[in-house]
Amino acid sequence: MIKMNEQQLAELEKDLNAIRDEVLADRGERDAQYIRWIVRLHRTLEVSGRVMMPFGFIPPVFVAATAALGLSKIIENMEIGHNVMHGQYDWMNDPSLHSQTYEWDTVCTSDSWRRTHNYEHHTYTNVIGKDRDYGYAVLRLSDDVKWHPGHLFQFVNYILLTVLFQWGVGVHELESERLRRREITWKSKLPFLKDFFRKGGRQAFKDYVFFPLITFPVAPIVLAGNIGANLIRNLWSSTVIFCGHFTQDAETFTEEECENESKGHWYLRQLTGSSNFTGGKWVHLLSGHLSYQIEHHVFPDLPAHRYPEISEKVQAVCRKHGIHYNTGSFARQYGTVLKRIMTYSLPDRMRQKLTAPQPAQVM
Numbered sequence: 001m002i003k004m005n006e007q008q009l010a011e012l013e014k015d016l017n018a019i020r021d022e023v024l025a026d027r028g029e030r031d032a033q034y035i036r037w038i039v040r041l042h043r044t045l046e047v048s049g050r051v052m053m054p055f056g057f058i059p060p061v062f063v064a065a066t067a068a069l070g071l072s073k074i075i076e077n078m079e080i081g082h083n084v085m086h087g088q089y090d091w092m093n094d095p096s097l098h099s100q101t102y103e104w105d106t107v108c109t110s111d112s113w114r115r116t117h118n119y120e121h122h123t124y125t126n127v128i129g130k131d132r133d134y135g136y137a138v139l140r141l142s143d144d145v146k147w148h149p150g151h152l153f154q155f156v157n158y159i160l161l162t163v164l165f166q167w168g169v170g171v172h173e174l175e176s177e178r179l180r181r182r183e184i185t186w187k188s189k190l191p192f193l194k195d196f197f198r199k200g201g202r203q204a205f206k207d208y209v210f211f212p213l214i215t216f217p218v219a220p221i222v223l224a225g226n227i228g229a230n231l232i233r234n235l236w237s238s239t240v241i242f243c244g245h246f247t248q249d250a251e252t253f254t255e256e257e258c259e260n261e262s263k264g265h266w267y268l269r270q271l272t273g274s275s276n277f278t279g280g281k282w283v284h285l286l287s288g289h290l291s292y293q294i295e296h297h298v299f300p301d302l303p304a305h306r307y308p309e310i311s312e313k314v315q316a317v318c319r320k321h322g323i324h325y326n327t328g329s330f331a332r333q334y335g336t337v338l339k340r341i342m343t344y345s346l347p348d349r350m351r352q353k354l355t356a357p358q359p360a361q362v363m
Helices: 007-024 029-053 057-085 110-123 151-162 164-169 176-180 185-211 216-245 263-273 281-286 295-297 303-320 330-343 348-355
Strands: none
Touching: 007 295, 007 303, 007 348, 029 057, 029 216, 057 216, 057 263, 057 281, 110 185, 151 164, 151 216, 151 330, 151 348, 164 185, 185 216, 216 295, 216 330, 263 295, 281 303, 330 348
16 A cells, blocks of 8 residues: 555545545435436336246246346446435435345345444455455455465356355355354354344245245246346446456555544555446446446445546546556456455465566667
C-alpha cells in the first residue's frame, strides 16, 4: 500500500468527504424513483418467469422463463437487497426498503449478512485474519496464508463455491475454520444454525417443492428451471464479488498495518483493496453497481446508481494523491482472479518460479 503521512491522509479524507457531502446534498426523489423502478423491474421479471415456467416443455419458453427468473434473482440480490441493507435508502422511511427490516431472496439471513458483510468485511476489508470474505476460508489468495497440499485442489473448491454460492454465503458466519481449530464451539453457533436452517429451508421449499407442486403435471420442468435460475444467480453474483477484491492488483493488509487507523487511512485501504470493471449500463445494474467496487467501499451507504457519476471525481482524487485506481474490462479482471486462484494453489517455490520475470533475450 502506498505510504502517506498523517497530513496527506487528512487531505485524502477531506477530498473524499467532499464528494460524499455533494451526493448527500443532492439525494432525493430521483433516487427514490430509481429504486422503485428497480423493484418493479424485479417483480415483472419474477412474475414473467414463474408464469412462463409451466410452459417450459417448449424449449424457447423454458430458456426465456429460466433467464427471466434468474435475472429477477440477480437484481433482487445485487441491486436491491445488497444496497438496501447497506442503508442506502433508509432516508426514505419505507419499511420495505429499510436496511434493518429487509429480507432478501437467498438462503443467507439478512441479520447474518449485516454482521459478516456490512460490519466485518467493510470494516476490515482485505485484512488477513480479520476479513473472512478474503478467500471465504477455502481459497489461498496471498502469501499471508501458509501453503498446504490441500491448496492444490483449490480451483475445484472455487468451482464448488461459485456453483453453490448462496449456500456458501449462508454458512459463512459458521466460521468453520475456527470450529476446526476449536477456538469456538458448535454450541455457540446453535442460534445461527437455527436461523440458517429456517431461512434455507424456506428458500429450498419455495423453489424446489412449492412451485413444482402447484404445477404438478410439469413439475420436473419447473424444478429444472428453478435450479437453473438459482445457478445463473450464483455464477454471476460470485463472479462479480470475486472481481471486486481478488484481482491481481487488489492489495491485502496485515492487522498491524491497520491498528488505530484514521478515517483517511481507512479510505486509502478501501481504494487500494478494491477493484472495478468496465461495462455498459445493464452490466452495472446487474452487478448492483459493484462494478464500481472502489466507489462502493469508499461510500457504502450512498445510492449505488450514483457510483458511475462520481467515479471520475474519485479517479481525480486518486491521481492527485498518486493512488492506483484498479479498473479494467470484465474479461481482464476476471482473468486475473482465475490466475490468482491457480497460482496460489501451487507450492511457493513452484509459484515463484512460474511468476518470476523472464530475462530479456540478447539478439
